[in-house]
Amino acid sequence: MKRHLVSVLVEDHPRVLTRITSMFARRGFNIDSLAVGRTHLPGVSRISFVVYGDDRTIEQVEKQLNRLIEVLKVVDHDGPRLERELALVKVRVEGIEERLELKEIAEAFRARIVDVARSALTFEVSGHPAKIDRFIEELTHYGVLETMRTGALGMDRGERVLKLRARKEAI
Amino acid sequence: MTGAEAVLEALRRQGVEVIFGHPGGAIMPVYDALYKRRDLHHVLVRHEQAAGHAAAGYARASGRVGVAMATSGPGALNLVTALADAMMDATPVVAITGQVPTAVVGTDAFQEADVTGVTMPITKHNYLVTDVHDLPRVVAEAFYIAATGRPGPVLIDLPKDVQNAEFTGSFPEAVDLPGYKPVQKGHPRQVEKALAALRAAERPVLMVGGGAQGAAEPIRRLVERSGIPAIGTLQGLGVVAADDPRFLGMPGMHGTYAANQAIHQADLILGIGLRFDDRVTGDLSRFAPKLRTLIHVNIDPAEIGKVLKAHIPLVGDAAWVAERLAEGAEPLAIEDWWRQIRAWQQAHPLRIPERPELQSQEVIRAFGEATGGEAVVVTGVGQHQMFAAQFYPVKRPRSFLTSGGLGTMGFGLPAAIGAQVARPGETVLLFDGDGSFQMTLQELATVAKYRLPVKIVILNNGFLGMVRQWQDLFYDDRYSEVFLADSNPDFVKLAEAYGLPALRVEAKDELPGAVARVLESEGPVVADFRVVPEEGVFPMIPAGGSAEEMILEPPKEVEP
Numbered sequence: 149m150k151r152h153l154v155s156v157l158v159e160d161h162p163r164v165l166t167r168i169t170s171m172f173a174r175r176g177f178n179i180d181s182l183a184v185g186r187t188h189l190p191g192v193s194r195i196s197f198v199v200y201g202d203d204r205t206i207e208q209v210e211k212q213l214n215r216l217i218e219v220l221k222v223v224d225h226d227g228p229r230l231e232r233e234l235a236l237v238k239v240r241v242e243g244i245e246e247r248l249e250l251k252e253i254a255e256a257f258r259a260r261i262v263d264v265a266r267s268a269l270t271f272e273v274s275g276h277p278a279k280i281d282r283f284i285e286e287l288t289h290y291g292v293l294e295t296m297r298t299g300a301l302g303m304d305r306g307e308r309v310l311k312l313r314a315r316k317e318a319i
Numbered sequence: 320m321t322g323a324e325a326v327l328e329a330l331r332r333q334g335v336e337v338i339f340g341h342p343g344g345a346i347m348p349v350y351d352a353l354y355k356r357r358d359l360h361h362v363l364v365r366h367e368q369a370a371g372h373a374a375a376g377y378a379r380a381s382g383r384v385g386v387a388m389a390t391s392g393p394g395a396l397n398l399v400t401a402l403a404d405a406m407m408d409a410t411p412v413v414a415i416t417g418q419v420p421t422a423v424v425g426t427d428a429f430q431e432a433d434v435t436g437v438t439m440p441i442t443k444h445n446y447l448v449t450d451v452h453d454l455p456r457v458v459a460e461a462f463y464i465a466a467t468g469r470p471g472p473v474l475i476d477l478p479k480d481v482q483n484a485e486f487t488g489s490f491p492e493a494v495d496l497p498g499y500k501p502v503q504k505g506h507p508r509q510v511e512k513a514l515a516a517l518r519a520a521e522r523p524v525l526m527v528g529g530g531a532q533g534a535a536e537p538i539r540r541l542v543e544r545s546g547i548p549a550i551g552t553l554q555g556l557g558v559v560a561a562d563d564p565r566f567l568g569m570p571g572m573h574g575t576y577a578a579n580q581a582i583h584q585a586d587l588i589l590g591i592g593l594r595f596d597d598r599v600t601g602d603l604s605r606f607a608p609k610l611r612t613l614i615h616v617n618i619d620p621a622e623i624g625k626v627l628k629a630h631i632p633l634v635g636d637a638a639w640v641a642e643r644l645a646e647g648a649e650p651l652a653i654e655d656w657w658r659q660i661r662a663w664q665q666a667h668p669l670r671i672p673e674r675p676e677l678q679s680q681e682v683i684r685a686f687g688e689a690t691g692g693e694a695v696v697v698t699g700v701g702q703h704q705m706f707a708a709q710f711y712p713v714k715r716p717r718s719f720l721t722s723g724g725l726g727t728m729g730f731g732l733p734a735a736i737g738a739q740v741a742r743p744g745e746t747v748l749l750f751d752g753d754g755s756f757q758m759t760l761q762e763l764a765t766v767a768k769y770r771l772p773v774k775i776v777i778l779n780n781g782f783l784g785m786v787r788q789w790q791d792l793f794y795d796d797r798y799s800e801v802f803l804a805d806s807n808p809d810f811v812k813l814a815e816a817y818g819l820p821a822l823r824v825e826a827k828d829e830l831p832g833a834v835a836r837v838l839e840s841e842g843p844v845v846a847d848f849r850v851v852p853e854e855g856v857f858p859m860i861p862a863g864g865s866a867e868e869m870i871l872e873p874p875k876e877v878e879p
Contacts (some may be wrong), residue, residue: 159498162447167439174440203625211621215463217444220498312497 149200151180153231153302156195156213157310158223160186164218165309168195171216177201177209181233189312192220196302198277202311221310228305234274236262237284240291241269250290257283268293276300307315322451323348323482326415327356329458332490335386337740339364339373343390344430346417348482348857349683362740362769365761367394369733371401372759375410376737379720380695382533384465385410385737390417392430395476396437400727402472403441407724408529408554411470413461414442420480421449434476443471451484456491468501469530469619474572502618505635505643512631513589513614514647520587520612522656523547526570528553530592530617531636531725535716537641538591539563545648548660550578552593553708556719561692568669572600573705573856576667576869581606581660583866589644591616592637595626596724597862603627605865616640667858667871669709676851677827679703679778683710685834686748686776694748694774695738696720699731699755702784705856707750729758732775736762739771746774746838753779753807763817766843774837775845777810780852788855792874804852815844821845 159163165184172179180198187194199209206224213222225231237259241247250269254261259273273283277300284295320328324347330338337360342350350784350872353361364370367389374385389395395416398619405412419428435447444464446457461473483663517523531538535558540551542565549559550570559566568575570582582588586609593599594617600606603626615622615629616637623632633640671680686694692712697720700703704721713719720738722730735749756777766773781804790798820840822849824833837846855873860866 163435163439167434170439207624208621211625215619215621217496217499 149202150206152199152201152206153225153229153300154197154199154209155223155225155302155310156197156219157187157312158193158195159218159220160191160193161218163194165195166173167216167218171212175208175212177205181297183299183301184291192312196300198300202263216284223304223310225302225304227308230303230305231276232274233277233280233300234272236270236272236296237287237292238270238294239269239287240293240295250287251284253286257286259283274314282297291319320486321348321352321482322454322477322484322486325451325454325486326458326477326482327352327359327752329388329455329490331358333384333458335384336360336783337362337377338386338388339370339377339472339504339737340368340388341365341370341390341394343394343417345419345479346388346415346477346482346807348479349388349415349417349477357800362736364733364736365764366759368401368729369399369736369759369762369765371398371412371414372404372727372730372733373499373737373740374412374414375401376406376559376697376720376734377410377741378411378737379506379532379734380717380731380738381387381741382717383411383461383741385412387412387414388416390415390430391419391434392432394430395434396432399441400725401436402438403463403473404722404725405472406441406443408722410471410472411465412472413465413476415473416474417482418447418478419475421478422480424478426738435474438474441472442474445474445476447476447478448481449478449672450791451481452484452488454481454486455488459494460496463496464499468499475584502634503636503639505616505633505640507643509631509633510643510647511638513633513644515652516587516612516614516631517545517547517589518649520651521653522581522585523587523589523651523653524585525549526552526582526588526590526593527555527558528552528591528593531555531558531641532592532716534558534592534638534641537638537645541641541645541648544645545651546653546657547589547651548581548657550581552596552599553721553723556708557713557716560714562714567664569708572601572860572862573709573858575669575709576858576871577660577663579858579860579866579869580663584609584659587614589614589616591641593617594622594872595744600626601860601864601866607870617861670872672873674851675827677825677830677848678854679706679780679848679850680710681830682776682778682826682848682850683707683750685830686838687711689834689838690748691745694718694746695742697731697735697747697749699751700726700728701752701755702780702788702854703750703752703755703778705785706778711750728755731755732759732762732766735773735775738763738772739773747772748774748776750776750778752811753777753781753803754783757807760813763814763819763845767817767819770842771841772840774840775843776837777845777847778782778852779807779810779847779849780854781807782852785856787853789815791855792859792870793861810845810847819843819845823847823849
């Protein structure tokens with residue numbers, strides 16, 4: 149079971165996200181994370197998600213997505229790719245010593261302290277999801293109070309881009 | 320013009336002549352607009368599910384898009400089963416449903432249901448129209464999506480205020496869907512590869528499914544020219560005529576011995592317009608173990624590789640591909656293969672048990688002989704359906720209408736209504752079971768209202784026969800809740816209550832006369848054939864089995 153990061157361009161219509169997630173649920177595809185946002189193209193949104201599966205599963209994920217009328221383009225980023233996630237992590241903190249330790253950990257992960265309270269610190273960290281996993285793991289010792297992650301965003305490295313004009317093989 | 324009038328105008332511009340539907344509060348503006356139009360016929364059904372199946376029957380029998388209409392909430396939800404059925408069997412249907420006014424959508428208003436939400440997974444696409452000026456575009460898109468590519472149902476949900484709103488726009492001819500460009504042609508290089516593989520094959524078979532119903536002409540030429548053994552799935556019956564000597568019958572759970580053995584021994588399968596459903600393949604790991612080449616032709620790329628790995632995938636329209644294959648095919652040198660197949664056919668033909676009582680298979684065979692396999696046959700779901708598939712010799716495409724993927728009991732009568740509307744001059748013959756028939760029997764009223772000359776043949780064994788058969792075979796004869804005979808209505812009296820002529824047939828010697836009476840009656844007729852209560856559909860491959868485990872005859876204890 150390989151980890152795949154897939155990007156989808158969709159028409160920005162009501163319920164388009166529901167169509168996609170309901171299809172995943174119905175066909176038993178297990179989605180690890182999902183991120184959605186507008187693009188620079190009017191009326192076009194981009195969804196990226198992480199899914200685990202063998203080649204056959206991924207092929208079906210792509211094909212079933214392509215069957216949806218409002219899906220414009222599907223790409224499995226299987227070459228060199230950029231992958232980034234943003235997370236907010238709130239940690240319990242007691243005493244100056246812990247504060248210093250946490251600051252050191254944050255520096256190692258290039259996380260920033262974005263909020264400070266008497267007994268809690270909130271970090272903002274971005275990077276590959278695996279890095280964020282490790283960061284949160286490091287903090288569990290201190291007591292993680294709350295986490296919020298965006299889900300992975302992905303893009304091919306180099307000059308390869310998701311183009312719209314490609315004729316979609318729809319059914 | 321109001322939104323309601325615009326919808327009907329848009330339907331007319333799509334060539335719609337008939338709508339199957341049932342009115343109600345939230346769709347009343349459209350019905351009011353309909354009242355003023357002379358160029359759109361409406362068939363009033365007695366339950367919305369029937370409107371959906373009738374639209375599907377119309378679509379399957381004609382090759383055109385069928386239209387169903389219902390009100391909001393319960394009306395629309397009653398369409399759900401029919402939409403799912405159309406989705407599974409790739410039937411082009413457009414459903415138009417009323418919705419509560421946009422101002423109260425989401426407030427649990429009277430007869431409100433989230434119909435676009437509910438139908439999302441069982442339609443090819445759906446729309447909730449919130450701006451009256453979107454209507455012509457939405458209707459045009461809905462018809463385009465329903466009819467092209469792999470056909471399917473599309474639902475348009477229409478809030479009442481949108482129906483009443485003033486419309487001033489125009490009606491576009493062209494459709495622009497950037498995310499939907501159905502393929503039409505196959506890849507010529509894949510066609511060449513397929514032809515080369517076909518030439519090299521020693522034990523090839525052709526399998527055709529529902530997607531090939533519009534490609535019968537080139538497929539028949541391909542069979543004729545190449546001499547390839549041909550097999551038709553339940554949805555593919557009639558693509559190759561049943562009396563063609565190269566036709567081996569149906570594959571799968573209740574398929575013929577020869578068809579299943581041929582698949583089991585085949586080194587090449589050319590599959591056109593089918594999806595290798597589990598009722599066809601059984602246990603996938605033991606399906607066609609000697610297969611070296613699967614050529615899978617389907618217009619839906621997602622079907623190729625979904626169940627079986629295709630060695631030569633061929634995405635394209637069945638008629639286009641079959642045309643190229645027919646042009647390029649050469650006579651196959653497969654005499655040994657044919658000798659083997661003939662031996663299988665002779666060893667285990669489809670058999671009708673020797674019994675003194677009237678049997679479903681005999682009734683179907685008699686109708687097959689009397690109609691020369693030329694009727695439009697519609698079925699319900701159950702034992703009678705499998706018997707019809709086995710024993711009615713379907714000669715023409717689009718002439719065997721049955722719920723395959725979803726297996727919807729009650730499909731028969733409303734689908735037969737739709738088929739008769741689509742092909743008014745032809746004999747539409749409904750084979751239904753007593754159980755299946757009772758799921759939509761209220762549509763006898765529709766048959767009566769329009770004097771649709773549907774020939775309704777009830778194969779009445781007083782049981783939910785298919786379930787009973789499984790209880791026989793796999794549940795130690797524990798007949799849990801399958802006995803109907805003690806409470807079935809008198810179908811003759813029931814028909815007469817609707818003003819329909821009816822007859823009852825109880826013995827073998829009455830059969831020829833009864834068949835003639837049914838077929839010669841000018842209008843509708845209901846015939847209650849009292850068949851032997853405990854019959855079994857054989858051969859049978861148990862669910863999840865393989866051709867090696869085919870049960871050819873009923874186990875001894877089932878014999879009377």
